[in-house]
Amino acid sequence: MEPWSRAFAGRLDEHELESKALRGNPLGDPNVRPLWVYVPPGAGDVNLPSIYLIQGLTGQLDMWRNRSAFRPTVLELVDRLFAEEGCPPAIVVFVDAWTSLGGSQFVDSPGTGRYHTYLCDEVVPFVDARYPTIEDPLHRGISGKSSGGYGAMITPMLRPDLFGGFATHAGDALFELCYLPEFREAARTLRDSYEYSFERFWEDFRSRPAFSKSTDHALLNTWAMAACYSANENGTIDLPFEPETGILREEVWARWLARDPVRMAYTHGDALRAQRAIYIDAGKRDQFFLDLGAAAFRRALEEVGVTDVFFELFDATHSAIEYRYPLALRYLAERLT
Numbered sequence: 548m549e550p551w552s553r554a555f556a557g558r559l560d561e562h563e564l565e566s567k568a569l570r571g572n573p574l575g576d577p578n579v580r581p582l583w584v585y586v587p588p589g590a591g592d593v594n595l596p597s598i599y600l601i602q603g604l605t606g607q608l609d610m611w612r613n614r615s616a617f618r619p620t621v622l623e624l625v626d627r628l629f630a631e632e633g634c635p636p637a638i639v640v641f642v643d644a645w646t647s648l649g650g651s652q653f654v655d656s657p658g659t660g661r662y663h664t665y666l667c668d669e670v671v672p673f674v675d676a677r678y679p680t681i682e683d684p685l686h687r688g689i690s691g692k693s694s695g696g697y698g699a700m701i702t703p704m705l706r707p708d709l710f711g712g713f714a715t716h717a718g719d720a721l722f723e724l725c726y727l728p729e730f731r732e733a734a735r736t737l738r739d740s741y742e743y744s745f746e747r748f749w750e751d752f753r754s755r756p757a758f759s760k761s762t763d764h765a766l767l768n769t770w771a772m773a774a775c776y777s778a779n780e781n782g783t784i785d786l787p788f789e790p791e792t793g794i795l796r797e798e799v800w801a802r803w804l805a806r807d808p809v810r811m812a813y814t815h816g817d818a819l820r821a822q823r824a825i826y827i828d829a830g831k832r833d834q835f836f837l838d839l840g841a842a843a844f845r846r847a848l849e850e851v852g853v854t855d856v857f858f859e860l861f862d863a864t865h866s867a868i869e870y871r872y873p874l875a876l877r878y879l880a881e882r883l884t
Contacts, residue, residue, distance in 0.1 A: 553619065553623045555622075555623075555626045556588040556626055556629075556630030557585055557586055557588045557590075558585070558586045558588075559584070559585050559586075560584045560585075560586065561581065562581070562583070562584065562673075563579055563580065563581055563582070564579070564582045564669065564673055565578065565579045566578045566579070566580060566665050566669055568660070568661040568665040568669055569660050569662070569665050572660030573657060573658060573659065573660060573782055574646055574647050574659060575647075576646050576660065580608075580665075581608045581609070581643050582608075582640070582641070582642065582643065582670060582673070582674075583608060583611070583640070583641035584638060584639070584640050584641070584674060584678060585622075585625055585626070585638065585639040585640075585641070586638055587630070587636040587638070587639075588629065588630050590636055590638075590679070591679075593636075593679060594680060595636050595638050595679060595680060595681065595686075596635075596637045596638070596681055596686040596688065596879075596880060596884055597639075597675075597678070597681070597686070597687050597688070598637050598638070598639050598640070598687075598689065598690060598876060599639075599642055599670070599671075599687075599688070599689040599690070599710075600625075600639055600640065600642070600691065600876075601642050601644065601653060601666075601690070601695040601698050601699060602643075602645075602691065602692075602694075602695045603650070603691065603692050603693030603694040603695045603696070604649045604650040604693060604771060605645075605650060606645065606694075606695065607645040608641060608642075608643035608645070611641055615869075618869070618870070621869050621872060624869065624870070624872060625639055625872070625873065625876065628873040628876060628877060632873070632877075634873075634876065634877045634880050634881075635880045635881055635884045636880070637876070637880040637883070638674070638678050638679075639876065640670070640674050642666060644662045644665070644698070646659050646660065646662075648767070648770060648774055649768070650694050650775075652697055652719075652772070652775040652776070653666055653694075653695075653697070653701070653702060654698075654701070654775055656774060656775045656776075656778050657778045657779060657780050657781075657782055658773070658774030658775060658778025658782070659774050659775055659778070663702070663705070666698075667702070667706050667709055671687070671709055684708055684821075685711040685823055685883065686711065686884070687709060687710050687711060687712075687883065688710060688712035688714070688824060688882075688883050689703065689710050689713050689714075690713065690714035690715075690872070690875050690879060691714075691718070692716035692717055692718070692868065692869075692871075692872070693716070693717055693718065693865065694718075694719055695716075696714075696718020696837075697718045697808065698718075699713045699714060699715045699718060700713060700715050700718050700720065700808040700811075700844065701806070701808055701811060703818060703819075704811055704815035704818045704819060707818035707821050707822070710822075711821065711822055711824070711883060712822055712824030712825065712882055713824070713879075714824075714825075714827075714875035714878065714879055715827055715828075715841070715844075716868060716871050716872070716875065717828070717830060717835075717840075717841065717868070718827075718837065718840070718841070719808075719837065719840065720807060720808045720809050720840030720841065720843060720844045721807065721809050721836075721840035721843040721844070722803055722806075722807045723804075724835075724836045724839055724840060725836060725837055725840055726768075726769070726772060726803070727795075729764075729765040729768060730787065730793060730795070731793050732765040733762075733766050733769045733788075734788060734790055734791075734793035735793070736748075736762040736765065736766060737790045738790070738791070740762070743790040743791060745766070745770050748766050748770075749770075752766075769786075770784070772803070773785065773786055773787065775806075776802055776803045777799050777802045785799045785802075786799065787799045787803055788800075808840075808847075809840065809844050810847075812844065812847035812848060812851055813847060813850070813851060816851035816852065816853075819848060819851055819853050820852055820853055822853070823882050823883060824878060824879050824881075824882030824883055825848065825853065825855070825856045825857070826857040826874075826875045826879065827841050827844060827845055827856060827857065827859075828841065828857075828858070828859045828860070828861060828871060828874075828875070829841040830860070830861060830862070830865060830868060831861065832862070832863065832864045833863075833865045834864055834866075838860050841860065842860070857878055
């Protein structure tokens with residue numbers, strides 16, 4: 548009953564997937580993960596494209612049900628798109644890649660776990676085995692915002708054998724603009740509040756309401772990204788700067804830049820040229836300047852010969868842009884059908 552809930556025209560199935568890839572992960576996070584699959588109304592037994600929807604940093608699957616004032620939830624937006632707005636039918640898969648550091652960036656890392664393997668080699672086969680999907684990369688897409696947008700950009704580059712289209716809303720890109728500026732705040736806060744120790748930060752962070760200090764985001768984001776981009780096989784994590792001074796550690800920073808979608812585009816041109824659908828957008832007032840990252844990624848695509856791209860910078864910040872998700876889902880559904 549509205550406004551408390553909206554009856555779905557389609558069907559949302561809730562699964563649990565026991566992951567071999569995530570078993571024994573270095574953070575001790577659960578290897579049994581929730582997985583939701585949305586089937587549009589009237590799907591029947593006809594094979595359909597599939598679109599994987601992934602979340603940003605700190606996202607966990609049940610947050611798709613969160614409601615903001617006077618706005619539908621993301622699940623309701625998805626259902627309305629297929630039930631009322633004439634979008635070509637597609638199966639939408641909601642993937643959980645939460646970690647106790649906030650997220651995984653959907654990569655395999657000795658600092659967090661094998662989340663790229665989980666997504667590509669466990670979730671995709673699980674869905675294909677149970678739903679009438681078209682088991683062809685040209686009919687499978689992936690979409691996300693922020694860190695989810697990052698995952699949506701890099702996964703098809705790394706696995707064009709699985710994904711033939713993607714959409715990124717303000718995805719992490721052009722790392723010198725979105726990550727590096729936070730290093731100075733992280734270094735100063737480590738010095739003044741935590742005796743240069745991230746371990747002390749995490750003890751404090753977990754002892755109180757999360758994000759109750761203004762410096763929490765810079766520290767959490769910096770450590771989470773380091774765990775994804777510059778962790779070593781022995782489990783240690785290298786910071787890209789000296790905590791005592793903030794001086795950049797060039798060799799570690801280079802490991803981060805190698806994971807930047809803007810840089811990756813130049814070495815994964817074949818995979819990008821094989822995509823049937825690429826959607827990029829961001830708010831012009833994005834707090835992390837990911838609108839510039841979006842523009843830089845688009846430029847890189849052009850330079851490797853990919854010009855059939857949807858691109859838009861719109862009037863918004865990084866926050867509360869869930870209303871853009873249906874636009875990308877429609878674009879992918881139309882292109883991947």
